[in-house]
Amino acid sequence: MLSRAEALALDASDPLAPFSKHFLLPQGIVYLDGNSLGALPLATSDRLVQLVRKQWGEALIGGWTTHDWLTLPRRVGDKIGRLIGADTGQVLVADSTSINLLKLLAGAVELQAPRSVILSQDGNFPTDLYIAQGLAALSGHRCRLRTVNPSEICAAIDAETAVVLLTEVDYRNGARLDMAAITACAHERGALILWDLAHSAGALPVALDACAVDLAVGCGYKYLNGGPGAPAFLYVAHALQPRLRPFLTGWLGHAEPFAFEADYRPAAGIERFLCGTPSILSLVALECGVDLLLEAPMDAIRHKSLALGDLFIDLVEGARLDFALASPREGEGRGSQVCLRHPQGYAIIQALIRRGVIGDFRSPDVLRFGFAPLYNRYTDIWDAVAALTAVMDAAEWDRPEFMRRQSVT
Amino acid sequence: MLSRAEALALDASDPLAPFSKHFLLPQGIVYLDGNSLGALPLATSDRLVQLVRKQWGEALIGGWTTHDWLTLPRRVGDKIGRLIGADTGQVLVADSTSINLLKLLAGAVELQAPRSVILSQDGNFPTDLYIAQGLAALSGHRCRLRTVNPSEICAAIDAETAVVLLTEVDYRNGARLDMAAITACAHERGALILWDLAHSAGALPVALDACAVDLAVGCGYKYLNGGPGAPAFLYVAHALQPRLRPFLTGWLGHAEPFAFEADYRPAAGIERFLCGTPSILSLVALECGVDLLLEAPMDAIRHKSLALGDLFIDLVEGARLDFALASPREGEGRGSQVCLRHPQGYAIIQALIRRGVIGDFRSPDVLRFGFAPLYNRYTDIWDAVAALTAVMDAAEWDRPEFMRRQSVT
Numbered sequence: 001m002l003s004r005a006e007a008l009a010l011d012a013s014d015p016l017a018p019f020s021k022h023f024l025l026p027q028g029i030v031y032l033d034g035n036s037l038g039a040l041p042l043a044t045s046d047r048l049v050q051l052v053r054k055q056w057g058e059a060l061i062g063g064w065t066t067h068d069w070l071t072l073p074r075r076v077g078d079k080i081g082r083l084i085g086a087d088t089g090q091v092l093v094a095d096s097t098s099i100n101l102l103k104l105l106a107g108a109v110e111l112q113a114p115r116s117v118i119l120s121q122d123g124n125f126p127t128d129l130y131i132a133q134g135l136a137a138l139s140g141h142r143c144r145l146r147t148v149n150p151s152e153i154c155a156a157i158d159a160e161t162a163v164v165l166l167t168e169v170d171y172r173n174g175a176r177l178d179m180a181a182i183t184a185c186a187h188e189r190g191a192l193i194l195w196d197l198a199h200s201a202g203a204l205p206v207a208l209d210a211c212a213v214d215l216a217v218g219c220g221y222k223y224l225n226g227g228p229g230a231p232a233f234l235y236v237a238h239a240l241q242p243r244l245r246p247f248l249t250g251w252l253g254h255a256e257p258f259a260f261e262a263d264y265r266p267a268a269g270i271e272r273f274l275c276g277t278p279s280i281l282s283l284v285a286l287e288c289g290v291d292l293l294l295e296a297p298m299d300a301i302r303h304k305s306l307a308l309g310d311l312f313i314d315l316v317e318g319a320r321l322d323f324a325l326a327s328p329r330e331g332e333g334r335g336s337q338v339c340l341r342h343p344q345g346y347a348i349i350q351a352l353i354r355r356g357v358i359g360d361f362r363s364p365d366v367l368r369f370g371f372a373p374l375y376n377r378y379t380d381i382w383d384a385v386a387a388l389t390a391v392m393d394a395a396e397w398d399r400p401e402f403m404r405r406q407s408v409t
Numbered sequence: 410m411l412s413r414a415e416a417l418a419l420d421a422s423d424p425l426a427p428f429s430k431h432f433l434l435p436q437g438i439v440y441l442d443g444n445s446l447g448a449l450p451l452a453t454s455d456r457l458v459q460l461v462r463k464q465w466g467e468a469l470i471g472g473w474t475t476h477d478w479l480t481l482p483r484r485v486g487d488k489i490g491r492l493i494g495a496d497t498g499q500v501l502v503a504d505s506t507s508i509n510l511l512k513l514l515a516g517a518v519e520l521q522a523p524r525s526v527i528l529s530q531d532g533n534f535p536t537d538l539y540i541a542q543g544l545a546a547l548s549g550h551r552c553r554l555r556t557v558n559p560s561e562i563c564a565a566i567d568a569e570t571a572v573v574l575l576t577e578v579d580y581r582n583g584a585r586l587d588m589a590a591i592t593a594c595a596h597e598r599g600a601l602i603l604w605d606l607a608h609s610a611g612a613l614p615v616a617l618d619a620c621a622v623d624l625a626v627g628c629g630y631k632y633l634n635g636g637p638g639a640p641a642f643l644y645v646a647h648a649l650q651p652r653l654r655p656f657l658t659g660w661l662g663h664a665e666p667f668a669f670e671a672d673y674r675p676a677a678g679i680e681r682f683l684c685g686t687p688s689i690l691s692l693v694a695l696e697c698g699v700d701l702l703l704e705a706p707m708d709a710i711r712h713k714s715l716a717l718g719d720l721f722i723d724l725v726e727g728a729r730l731d732f733a734l735a736s737p738r739e740g741e742g743r744g745s746q747v748c749l750r751h752p753q754g755y756a757i758i759q760a761l762i763r764r765g766v767i768g769d770f771r772s773p774d775v776l777r778f779g780f781a782p783l784y785n786r787y788t789d790i791w792d793a794v795a796a797l798t799a800v801m802d803a804a805e806w807d808r809p810e811f812m813r814r815q816s817v818t
Contacts, residue, residue: 024466033470040466045458048690052457056636057433057449060767061442069637096685098659099508106547123671127660127685130673134658138515140549147671172669221686227465228478228689249543250507251536260581260772262532262556264539276505276536277630279691280637281457358469363669 001318002311002382010378016304019374022292023225030357030380030387035171035199035337035370038225044288051284063280072283073274079290080224080233083298084197084216085207091235092270093220093283097198099248100217100234101131103273105163107244108192108215109135109143112162116143119157119191120165121150123172128165128196150177154185161191163215168206169199169335172362174327176204176335180211187212192240198222201233202290203305203336203372205298214240220282223336223372225289231282234273241269250275296374304373306331308381309338312369315385316340321392326366337370348391350402355387410727411720411791419787425713428783431701432634439766439789439796444580444608444746444779447634453697460693472689481692482683488699489633489642492707493606493625494616499650501679502629502642502692506607508657509626509643510540512682514572516653517601517624518544518552521571524600525552528566529574530559532581537574537605559586563594570600572624577615578608578744581771583736585613585744589620596621601649607631610642611699612714612745612781614707623649629691632745632781634698640691643682650678659684705783713782715740717790718747721778724794725749730801735775746779757800759811764796 011017024040025031031039055067064070077091084091094100105118118132124147132145148156150170157164164186169176179195186193194215200206202223208216214237220230236244246266251257252274255265266272293301310331316323326339342348342365349361359369369384391397420426433449434440440448464476473479486500493500503509514527527541533556541554557565559579566573573595578585588604595602603624609615611632617625623646629639645653655675660666661683664674675681702710719740725732735748751757751774758770768778778793800806 024462026467026469029469031469037465037470037472039469040461045461048457048461049454052449052454052636052694053433056446058435060435060438060440060448061446061769062762062767063446063637095504095508096659096687098685099504099657102657125660126663126666126669126671126673129671130658130660130663133673134656137654138547138656140551142549227461228472229686229692230690231688232685245546247543247547248508248511249539250505251534251539254535254539257535258772260535262535262538264535264542276507276641277638278505279640279688281639281690281694282688283638285461285690353471358471360470363667 002315004379004382007378007382014304014378015300016296016373017377019292019296020377023375025375028356030384032357032359032369032371032376032380032384034372034376035222036360037221037228038223038289038372039375041225041288041292044227044285047284047288048281051281069280072280073278074271076283076287076290077233077270079287079294080201083206083290083293084201084235085205085209086235087209089270090238091233092273093231093233093286094274094278095232097196097217097219097232098127098131099275100232101128102135103246103248104194104215104217104234104236105132105135105165106247108163108194109139110245111243112192113142115160115162117160118143118145118163118165119153119161120145120147121153121167122147123170124167125171125196125198128167132165150175153182157186157189157191159190161189163192163194165194167196167198171199172366173339174334174337176333179206179213183211183213199335199337202293204302208235213237220286224286224293226286227282230286231279236270236273246272248275252277292374301373305336305371308371308373308376308378309334309336311378311381312338312385315382316388319385319389321389337368339369340367341365342367344397346404347397347402351391351397352387355391357384357387411724413788413791416787416791423713423787424709425705425782426786428701428705429786432784434784437765439793441766441768441778441780441785441789441793443781443785444631445769446630446637447632447698447781448784450634450697450701453636453694456693456697457690460690478689481689482687483680485692485696485699486642486679488696488703489610492615492699492702493610493644494614494618495644496618498679499647500642500644501682502640502695503683503687504641506605506626506628506641507536507540508684509641510537511544512655512657513603513624513626513643513645514541514544514574515656517572517603518548519654520652521601522551524569524571526569527552527554527572527574528562528570529554529556530562530576531556532579533576534580534605534607537576541574559584562591566595566598566600568599570598572601572603574603576605576607580608581775582748583743583746585742588615588622592620592622608744608746611702613711617644622646629695633695633702635695636691639695640688645679645682655681657684661686701783710782714745714780717780717782717785717787718743718745720787720790721747721794724791725797728794728798730798746777748778749776750774751776753806755813756806756811760800760806761796764800766793766796
């Protein structure tokens with residue numbers, strides 16, 4: 001069992017340790033929920049003030065051109081592309097993950113007709129499933145959603161499969177799917193693939209181009225530290241762009257938005273997947289988070305993420321607490337989180353929060369702890385498990401004030 | 410012809426004059442483009458810093474509940490409702506105008522089957538037309554877009570008309586449609602109506618409930634002063650909410666988003682038209698703009714808007730410049746802008762901007778001047794027409810640097 005002194009020594013030799021001073025981290029808090037909402041980069045508020053007062057306030061409408069607001073969705077998209085193995089011109093920041101899913105699924109289903117099945121994993125994040133269900137209804141049931149156990153995805157891809165829709169890292173247990181293998185399998189069987197990178201981008205190396213991925217979406221407010229409700233991103237491989245039809249045909253995806261033509265004509269490149277006018281405030285806040293990540297080697301991020309997860313599991317197991325491990329034991333099979341199961345999971349998380357350790361709860365019984373290598377320390381893990389041990393030893397969770405209410409992703 | 414001294418006297422007795430000190434208005438600029446991007450309320454940057462540092466930074470994930478982020482889309486929606494004559498629980502801030510149009514049109518078309526026509530006005534703002542075209546394609550052509558001259562709308566509503574989609578104030582000439590009459594006409598003929606309030610909300614009195622309007626959308630970054638790319642809003646009349654199906658089924662529109670169920674079930678009320686996670690930064694910035702408007706009587710806003718418009722027209726006509734008036738001469742028929750036409754419109758706007766008077770240009774030949782009664786003064790109008798006169802008298806626009814490029818809505 002690692003001692004706290006040894007955890008301190010790990011922090012002292014951690015090459016990513018200097019990054020934590022670029023975040024506002026409240027005193028006395030161990031924050032293990034960066035996979036829900038990433039922490040605040042210190043640069044963000046000054047950058048927003050500068051945007052608001054100097055750009056919006058003084059340039060007014062001229063900001064769209066003089067401050068290049070118009071190209072921000074693509075410029076920040078290209079930066080995110082460097083985090084997920086995507087060459088320039090394939091990633092766009094726009095809208096929400098849900099809306100981006102709808103854009104890409106609608107295009108993929110049309111392209112793959114008469115194939116009509118959107119194949120996904122049981123237990124995928126609900127919005128992924130809901131959006132596929134919504135598209136089925138919207139299209140007059142020209143497509144339908146089918147889900148299977150994640151371990152059976154490849155076997156389930158058949159001649160009816162239009163597109164395989166998978167989240168690389170499961171939000172509820174942190175299990176990671178094999179992007180390269182499943183993408184290859186989908187392609188062998190004539191299906192397109194769409195990866196949801198909500199719990200991947202900024203947390204582990206992703207190689208979209210190298211894996212020949214067709215489509216992807218992801219979230220700006222988790223490991224990218226873009227702030228609450230930050231805009232999302234989408235990826236469309238170069239080769240697919242001219243063939244993938246935009247159905248969410250807002251004016252900014254038009255080939256010439258400022259010609260104000262009566263009929264929609266899609267832009268040539270990734271910009272065709274813009275829809276309405278993007279929020280410049282949110283884009284700039286997201287850029288602050290992405291800029292920080294770009295300064296850290298992704299290999300170092302992954303190395304530390306796994307080390308933090310392994311340490312967490314070792315310490316929990318060593319403390320002989322009454323939890324089942326919900327996540328894969330081996331790091332390679334995990335994203336950047338570790339999940340435990342306990343029938344009183346909700347109340348335990350509340351008791352932990354009272355002690356200043358913030359994880360979260362996912363129905364029905366999952367305690368979820370996310371590790372953000374840019375600002376979580378080895379001692380955070382040690383302190384979190386010490387608090388968890390205290391909560392369990394004293395049955396602190398067994399109090400009325402910790403009864404179940406809503407929690408937030 | 411009103412003298413500048415008389416304009417100054419009008420400013421001195423203007424009951425809305427005190428509002429201008431709540432905006433950052435750059436020195437030496439006459440800003441007549443608040444119908445493209447509203448000016449910056451002074452409160453916004455401090456409010457954003459407070460949100461970012463105190464809420465996101467310190468409450469982290471807990472901000473969703475402790476700072477009530479989750480209910481912001483509805484709370485800010487209710488505030489906007491007070492500006493557009495909508496009782497509480499019918500307006501939601503979410504996504505972009507384009508996305509909100511798609512949400513409401515998709516639901517309306519389903520509800521009205523077998524009626525299949527989306528009837529709109531020729532020259533409607535392109536995104537309204539494009540989104541209807543996109544929905545037609547997405548639905549397998551179970552609906553189609555038809556446009557007619559705005560004066561022929563009522564006559565064109567027939568048994569095939571599922572929904573009438575109109576922008577109350579035309580973005581290109583400022584002409585205002587008769588919401589009460591056209592809504593009644595649509596209902597008599599069995600059609601639903603959807604009003605786009607992009608150039609209405611915050612600029613003139615709107616009475617959605619009193620006119621028995623079914624559906625509406627609108628923009629946050631024009632007269633609501635929410636900042637570049639601010640989120641948009643949507644309105645669904647109470648009676649229609651339980652029957653209007655959401656097709657853009659993101660997780661936050663679910664009846665119980667935090668139950669993480671596999672199948673979508675819509676929320677009971679207006680929240681069913683939420684989709685993905687909303688940007689809290691943008692919502693809070695929008696709220697700052699809306700809060701200012703709520704302090705001003707809408708009648709006073711309309712009175713001043715028309716007075717500014719009348720003064721602009723009077724002065725332009727008095728100066729005998731070589732323009733055609735593109736907007737209705739009588740105030741009742743206008744929104745809060747006046748448009749002129751000139752074959753060299755683009756270059757003239759550039760020359761005016763060089764003189765510190767910011768209007769905008771709309772293809773092919775429209776010079777557009779918007780009036781924001783909270784911060785535009787009578788002397789602004791006087792100075793703008795003086796600058797316009799100088800530009801025309803000296804043919805200042807006839808220079809290479811004013812050749813045509815892109816402009817931005």
